[in-house]
Amino acid sequence: MGEPGIIKKLDEEVVNRIAAGEIVQRPANALKELIENSLDARSTNIIITVKAGGLKYLQIQDNGTGIRHDNLDIVCERFTTSKLSHYEDLQAISTYGFRGEALASISHIAHLTILTKTAHDKCAYKASYENGKLKGPIKPCAGNNGTQITVEDLFYNVLARKRALRSPSEEYSHIMEVVGGYAIHNSGVGFTLKKFAENTDIKTPIKSTVIENVRIIHGNSIARELLEIELKDPTLKLSVHGYITSVNYSHRKGTMLLFINHRLVDSPSIRKAVDCVYATYLPKNTHSYVYLSLELDPKNVDVNVHPTKHEVQFLYEEQIVEKIKTAIESKLLSCNSSRVMYTQSRLPGATMVEEIVKRTTDGAKIYAKDLVRVDSDTQKIDKFFRVADKLAKENSSPQTDNKKDLTTIEKRDSTVVGIKLDGRKEIDRTNNLYHNAEQNMDVDMTEGIRTDNKNIENPNKVRFVFEDSDHLNDLETSIMEHDKSNDPKDLNDLESSLISEPNKANDPKETWKSAAVDNANITYIDPKESFKTRTFKHERVETKLTSIKQLRLSIENKCNMNLREILANLIFIACIDCHRSLIQHSTKLYLCDTTRLTEELFYETILYDFQNLGLIRLSNPLPLEELFVLGLRSQEEEWNPELGDMRELSQQMCKLLVSKRAMLLEYFSLEVTAQGELSALPLLLDNHTPFMGALPIYLVRLVTEVNWDSEKECFDTLSRQTAIFYSQPNPDTLEDAIKSKMWKQEHVIFPAIRRNFLPPTSFVGNGAILQIASLSDLYKVFERC
Numbered sequence: 001m002g003e004p005g006i007i008k009k010l011d012e013e014v015v016n017r018i019a020a021g022e023i024v025q026r027p028a029n030a031l032k033e034l035i036e037n038s039l040d041a042r043s044t045n046i047i048i049t050v051k052a053g054g055l056k057y058l059q060i061q062d063n064g065t066g067i068r069h070d071n072l073d074i075v076c077e078r079f080t081t082s083k084l085s086h087y088e089d090l091q092a093i094s095t096y097g098f099r100g101e102a103l104a105s106i107s108h109i110a111h112l113t114i115l116t117k118t119a120h121d122k123c124a125y126k127a128s129y130e131n132g133k134l135k136g137p138i139k140p141c142a143g144n145n146g147t148q149i150t151v152e153d154l155f156y157n158v159l160a161r162k163r164a165l166r167s168p169s170e171e172y173s174h175i176m177e178v179v180g181g182y183a184i185h186n187s188g189v190g191f192t193l194k195k196f197a198e199n200t201d202i203k204t205p206i207k208s209t210v211i212e213n214v215r216i217i218h219g220n221s222i223a224r225e226l227l228e229i230e231l232k233d234p235t236l237k238l239s240v241h242g243y244i245t246s247v248n249y250s251h252r253k254g255t256m257l258l259f260i261n262h263r264l265v266d267s268p269s270i271r272k273a274v275d276c277v278y279a280t281y282l283p284k285n286t287h288s289y290v291y292l293s294l295e296l297d298p299k300n301v302d303v304n305v306h307p308t309k310h311e312v313q314f315l316y317e318e319q320i321v322e323k324i325k326t327a328i329e330s331k332l333l334s335c336n337s338s339r340v341m342y343t344q345s346r347l348p349g350a351t352m353v354e355e356i357v358k359r360t361t362d363g364a365k366i367y368a369k370d371l372v373r374v375d376s377d378t379q380k381i382d383k384f385f386r387v388a389d390k391l392a393k394e395n396s397s398p399q400t401d402n403k404k405d406l407t408t409i410e411k412r413d414s415t416v417v418g419i420k421l422d423g424r425k426e427i428d429r430t431n432n433l434y435h436n437a438e439q440n441m442d443v444d445m446t447e448g449i450r451t452d453n454k455n456i457e458n459p460n461k462v463r464f465v466f467e468d469s470d471h472l473n474d475l476e477t478s479i480m481e482h483d484k485s486n487d488p489k490d491l492n493d494l495e496s497s498l499i500s501e502p503n504k505a506n507d508p509k510e511t512w513k514s515a516a517v518d519n520a521n522i523t524y525i526d527p528k529e530s531f532k533t534r535t536f537k538h539e540r541v542e543t544k545l546t547s548i549k550q551l552r553l554s555i556e557n558k559c560n561m562n563l564r565e566i567l568a569n570l571i572f573i574a575c576i577d578c579h580r581s582l583i584q585h586s587t588k589l590y591l592c593d594t595t596r597l598t599e600e601l602f603y604e605t606i607l608y609d610f611q612n613l614g615l616i617r618l619s620n621p622l623p624l625e626e627l628f629v630l631g632l633r634s635q636e637e638e639w640n641p642e643l644g645d646m647r648e649l650s651q652q653m654c655k656l657l658v659s660k661r662a663m664l665l666e667y668f669s670l671e672v673t674a675q676g677e678l679s680a681l682p683l684l685l686d687n688h689t690p691f692m693g694a695l696p697i698y699l700v701r702l703v704t705e706v707n708w709d710s711e712k713e714c715f716d717t718l719s720r721q722t723a724i725f726y727s728q729p730n731p732d733t734l735e736d737a738i739k740s741k742m743w744k745q746e747h748v749i750f751p752a753i754r755r756n757f758l759p760p761t762s763f764v765g766n767g768a769i770l771q772i773a774s775l776s777d778l779y780k781v782f783e784r785c
């Protein structure tokens with residue numbers, strides 16, 4: 001057993017040096033203390049110059065109050081401070097310093113020089129220190145108001161510490177962190193950081209803002225995503241202010257800039273809580289940027305848990321952390337939903353699509369969440385349904401006759417036209433019509449839509465001919481009766497017949513156009529390019545009427561180019577029912593009110609194809625008077641006896657339409673004979689016929705709702721009423737009828753919408769087109785799972 005060691009009192013210098021080494025562990029700690037001193041001295045501009053990561057040279061120049069000349073001799077002694085005189089003050093201290101240790105500590109481990117001038121002094125004074133004591137006399141010299149503290153050869157006498165800090169660049173990055181943090185927190189104060197004789201690395205202006213300083217220090221990618229956090233809790237005596245990045249920003253290395261009572265500190269519990277909130281939103285292993293400034297009752301904060309005061313403890317920690325967590329969570333959530341709103345309201349002016357298109361053309365990386373399946377036809381869900389349907393049908397009716405496509409169409413349409421006026425209820429109506437159709441329309445598709453030279457000034461005009469039943473002679477009020485005759489086996493034929501658009505012109509323009517439509521998924525249609533070019537199968541009659549030009553102009557003015565962009569490049573996904581459809585554009589899914597879209601489409605069609613509309617000719621003209629009676633009767637409950645006899649009124653109505661017949665035919669392709677019969681309806685869209693059950697009401701409205709006195713209003717209201725009539729879906733609820741309607745929507749209506757439709761801005765707000773999902777948002781959800 002050896003002798004026990006002799007206990008000796010350590011040399012005071014050694015004690016101080018050890019203490020200093022604990023307080024100042026690296027240059028950044030020293031700088032932090034010096035910056036805090038400058039801020040306490042109410043400086044507005046702080047310039048820091050560094051050599052070799054601060055190990056060789058660290059200078060801080062401020063424009064604060066300066067140090068009194070008579071304090072200079074003791075300023076670097078331990079426990080000398082101007083900020084605290086009683087123990088009780090410790091509890092209420094609101095400045096950075098409080099123990100008068102910083103300068104003393106630094107002077108024990110480095111060569112320290114102070115150059116300072118107060119506003120009252122005539123000149124500046126310079127003093128050097130060693131081990132807390134003045135080294136040599138205080139010299140008067142030239143200098144600005146404020147203080148300049150120079151720290152040279154840090155750790156020159158603590159070699160172990162110096163050896164531990166071998167990388168000046170690492171030390172410099174710590175210095176940058178400290179300066180950046182204080183610059184963001186004290187945005188009113190200008191901060192400059194530069195390496196000796198080199199360019200500045202950080203320079204924030206005086207009276208800047210937090211966001212501006214974040215932009216200067218961290219760049220725009222963080223600054224543009226900043227969301228403000230504000231929280232006050234009187235019971236916890238807590239107030240929080242700060243900025244956090246939205247969920248759009250994520251980075252492998254996150255930043256947590258935390259100030260408690262204006263002191264840059266770390267709080268593991270707050271850091272953990274913040275990370276925990278973001279983990280729900282951000283991709284794995286990425287983090288956010290968070291700057292929080294907490295103000296707590298100084299009584300509740302203990303800063304002395306760590307020698308460098310880097311970590312703090314505070315009362316009610318759990319509750320405070322929970323409050324912060326909730327505040328951040330609700331901010332992110334509200335910004336998430338407002339992002340959805342944002343995209344919705346961006347619909348009109350959205351650049352999203354352009355961004356994607358641009359990125360694609362730039363050849364930049366496209367993330368999976370932005371990828372769009374290009375060929376919807378190869379993968380559509382309903383494709384499988386149809387195959388299944390077909391198989392089922394083939395099995396049930398092996399001798400399906402798919403001979404005449406048009407026959408089927410006409411069969412269907414003629415049953416729709418099945419209006420009988422002789423008061424006799426026809427039981428076998430559908431069968432007869434079927435029969436008649438077979439007899440009368442032994443034509444194929446190309447003949448179905450044909451050019452009818454009779455009666456028309458323009459021989460090229462397309463005429464859609466109904467050679468349907470004689471039964472129209474003995475019409476009956478079967479308007480609302482639904483056609484129950486649709487032979488299910490014909491449905492596929494009907495559909496296939498409609499796919500092949502008849503009379504597709506060899507016109508290259510037309511071919512281009514249809515190519516764009518058919519290959520919808522691969523051809524990008526520039527909405528601006530396409531919306532004014534409408535294609536016609538016949539020679540166009542250019543209208544000279546100003547009223548029509550004005551109405552067209554108003555459509556164009558109301559047109560929302562972003563909606564147009566969406567619709568021009570839409571991919572049809574599915575029909576939900578007769579009134580609603582789902583479409584996709586880029587990475588977004590939209591719900592469309594089909595009826596509203598169709599009405600608007602037809603309204604525009606009438607005005608743009610004014611004087612150029614085709615005809616749907618009824619082989620047997622329908623007596624207008626009878627139709628008016630039907631129309632009035634269907635509104636019987638609203639019938640006012642003062643209006644007189646229904647039949648008399650019908651006669652007058654009929655007279656009015658007859659008197660307008662020339663105009664109706666020339667402009668709207670609505671043909672009324674001199675004898676008061678309706679012989680043709682306008683053809684607005686190939687393969688689309690209106691629901692004839694609504695014809696009587698339409699005719700009544702033509703008389704009652706159309707303003708026949710003023711030209712422009714007349715064309716406007718007439719077009720509107722016709723559009724309403726044509727957009728009304730057949731209320732038939734039979735499964736096959738519904739299928740056929742849905743099929744028409746996909747293959748007739750939506751292609752037309754793609755081609756020419758100019759959606760009005762009102763569609764954005766009224767729910768006609770609603771964005772219901774976005775792939776990138778879904779990705780975020782999946783990433784979290």
Ligand code: ADP
Nearest residue numbers: 037041066081082097098099100101102103147
């Ligand atoms: P503390 O900050 O805890 O008071 P320091 O050792 O950091 O202790 O500073 C000692 C004193 O020196 C401060 O109380 C302050 O009066 C003065 N002082 C230090 N730096 C500055 C400065 N940049 N401007 C004005 N006074 C300063």
Ligand code: MG
Nearest residue numbers: 033037097102
């Ligand atoms: Mg201090």
